[in-house]
Amino acid sequence: MKTIIEPFKIKMVEPIRMTTREEREAAIRKAGYNLFKLPAEDCLIDLLTDSGTGAMSAEQWAGMMRGDESYAGARSFFRFESVTKRLTGMRHILPTHQGRASERILFGVLGGPDKVFPSNTHFDTTRANIEFGGGRAVDLVDPAGKDPTLIAPFKGNMDIAALERLIAEVGPANIPLGATTVTNNAAGGQPVSMANIRQTRDVLHRHGIPFFIDCARFAENCWFIKMREPGYADRSLESIAQEMFALADGCWMSAKKDALVNIGGFLAINDDDLAARCRQMLVLTEGFPTYGGLAGRDLEAIAQGLIEVLDEEYMRYRIRSIEFLAERLVAGGVPIFQPAGGHAIYLDARRFLPHVPAERFPGQSLAVALYLEGGVRSVEIGSVMFGRRDPDGRFVGAANELVRLAIPRRVYTQSHIEYLVEVILEVFAGRDAIGGLKFDFEAPILRHFTSTFLPA
Numbered sequence: 001m002k003t004i005i006e007p008f009k010i011k012m013v014e015p016i017r018m019t020t021r022e023e024r025e026a027a028i029r030k031a032g033y034n035l036f037k038l039p040a041e042d043c044l045i046d047l048l049t050d051s052g053t054g055a056m057s058a059e060q061w062a063g064m065m066r067g068d069e070s071y072a073g074a075r076s077f078f079r080f081e082s083v084t085k086r087l088t089g090m091r092h093i094l095p096t097h098q099g100r101a102s103e104r105i106l107f108g109v110l111g112g113p114d115k116v117f118p119s120n121t122h123f124d125t126t127r128a129n130i131e132f133g134g135g136r137a138v139d140l141v142d143p144a145g146k147d148p149t150l151i152a153p154f155k156g157n158m159d160i161a162a163l164e165r166l167i168a169e170v171g172p173a174n175i176p177l178g179a180t181t182v183t184n185n186a187a188g189g190q191p192v193s194m195a196n197i198r199q200t201r202d203v204l205h206r207h208g209i210p211f212f213i214d215c216a217r218f219a220e221n222c223w224f225i226k227m228r229e230p231g232y233a234d235r236s237l238e239s240i241a242q243e244m245f246a247l248a249d250g251c252w253m254s255a256k257k258d259a260l261v262n263i264g265g266f267l268a269i270n271d272d273d274l275a276a277r278c279r280q281m282l283v284l285t286e287g288f289p290t291y292g293g294l295a296g297r298d299l300e301a302i303a304q305g306l307i308e309v310l311d312e313e314y315m316r317y318r319i320r321s322i323e324f325l326a327e328r329l330v331a332g333g334v335p336i337f338q339p340a341g342g343h344a345i346y347l348d349a350r351r352f353l354p355h356v357p358a359e360r361f362p363g364q365s366l367a368v369a370l371y372l373e374g375g376v377r378s379v380e381i382g383s384v385m386f387g388r389r390d391p392d393g394r395f396v397g398a399a400n401e402l403v404r405l406a407i408p409r410r411v412y413t414q415s416h417i418e419y420l421v422e423v424i425l426e427v428f429a430g431r432d433a434i435g436g437l438k439f440d441f442e443a444p445i446l447r448h449f450t451s452t453f454l455p456a
Contacts, residue, residue, distance in 0.1 A: 032452025189341020360436025
């Protein structure tokens, strides 16, 4: 089979500032060994996140020029609403400035003390918004999703038996909604099958509990369904997405992922009463219901991005790019979370640095080493992000110690990826010399964003 090339041409470039190791050593010390605190210009290959870091198309930029900036009832909103309704089938579409704003509204309305919210795996901002209101976020990923070495097609699935047990334990009245994240970002970026989404919906509905989808990477999940789930090979990505959304009572999206834009999101709801309550919160915190914290040009770009992301040539290139990176790393003996996900490669820091204990943050230590070696910025998804202390103050590590290399959409070429492979292999070769880290300042909420560290 011929090489799968990028299905686009480049007509604008942005320079990368080449740095020395000495410059990077000074930069990471100044940042308190927290890669979020680095100036972006000090990063050669920036894989901190795929959220809002993609390159927009000519049609998206053209749409931004057409943006209607009227305060209320702008035509850009109605185009955005039309595209989103066609895709999701939801009755009420509330634009927001990004995904966590949708979460803040939804869980601000439904959350509170003693409320329990099950999911296949909550990501960081979802969990934080639930816990900020006094609720409890419960992760119920399928057992297959807990084993980084297991090769299975849908490791992001919900554990249906565990969901049943949780409902029996806490009672349906204490569960305002259940959710599924597609793809399952915190669990290695693994996809969720249509069958599992349907089973999750059926269990929740049997107990009178609404079912929502966190759909930031819905198109990538639909590609995996098309490639791996029987009966979907000849279906279009749009039709698969529409079937998936038809199973839900609502969804929320960070459009900064699969809508291919730099800012934006939405909350989509079928229930009229819940939508009305969320709309009032939207007015308080985001803006008028037809702009929701966004400019008209942003609404135009989202609408176009939701169309472009379902192009199969784009998605074939996107997923193959991630697979290529995974294959090169596996061939070099590097331990990763397998199989490759849709938007990122997750290095298994526990196996990469077995000599660094969880309380010394092997994921953060590995992320720092990657930056020092080659200017690669990544993000820890392990005991910095998800570790905790028990009631007696003892440290409890995360289930997995991962470093996510999130690939921005339509930004880097194959030579960038080849360089990335070289950097990772160099770090792997010298892994025995990598030490751990300890907190210098531990932030109380979403600590991975603003905490600082020192070498342990």
